[in-house]
Amino acid sequence: MRALVCVPGGTEVADVPDPVAGPGEVVVEVQACGLCGSDVHAIENGHTRPGQVLGHEFGGRIAEVGSGVTGWQVGQPVAVNPLGSCGTCPACTRGVPFACPDWPNIGLSAPGAYAEYIRVPAGQLVRLPDGLPVEMGAHAEPLAVALQAVAQADVGPGDTVLVHGVGSIGLNAIMALRLAGVDHVVGAGRSPGRRAAAEAVGADDVIDTRAVSLADYVAGTGRRFAAVLDCSGAVGLFAESLEVLAPAGAFVEVALTPDVPPVPLFQLVQGGFGVYGTCAYSYATYEAAVGHIAAGRVPVEAIISERVALDDTPSALVRLRTPGDLVRILSLPGERTSSAKPAQPAQPAQAATAGNSAVTAQ
Ligand SMILES: [Zn+2]
């Protein structure tokens, strides 16, 4: 089969052996895999192994069922939770299977889904309902990350919450905050296209961080934030956030950032603030994400900027290093053509406008 393999300095499409389902496993024919910022940064910073196959945001159809697997059939559409879990170690029992030392994570320590086929444990499958485009399974992973971040923030009706950084994860966070019933969702970002997308997926206010400081926003509106979700990794945001959080508010770091910020301990203690880090989720949260997508409660499709064939995926991963208005790119490993597919967002109309302008800007 063809797969995107890591090579020094980037990625390339290569022929690799077809995966074979072992006991308790299935092989999934990948329909779509989302290009994730963590993949972009891993490649850019040389944190990949030669021959490694990345890709962890995906959906497809079962192509082979291994021995001992019950309840799954060839042809069934599925989303796949990339995070394996032994279910019994301290990391898994405390809800952070990402840190499980005993089970590989797909697209990280196990081969990923920038490939025509992938071998996965049957226990990590989630059924997609008939009639739902199989591609929609690719959106479950970033939504699960966002749902977990919102749960960590412990926010809901009556709260104002800031999402700082409105790329794929930030936009999913806005959707997750809406699901949580948060009253006032504020997005903050630099790119005009991404800010338009933030509005389209449900932000009440969207700040241009180059023009308006968080302190200015709070002074002007009188709304302090019950939580700040940092999906940007912006330098200085942590200290700035402690100035604008409501009492007992939460700062949730969702970006994988190398930043080492100073910690204003006096404000932290006086405000009774909570500080959390999260980049993963449990199987139940992933399953809930699929449920929200299947029920049409989240406009995940609206943030797709492009769909690209496997051959165009290496260059798309490079373009995402400086994304500008680009939000989300899906790789379609089954596509044989080498031409990029333009965005064809289906819902809602307002969001489609944002998606189209994102493409034009490139
Ligand atoms: Zn991801």
Ligand SMILES: [Zn+2]
């Ligand atoms: Zn474990």
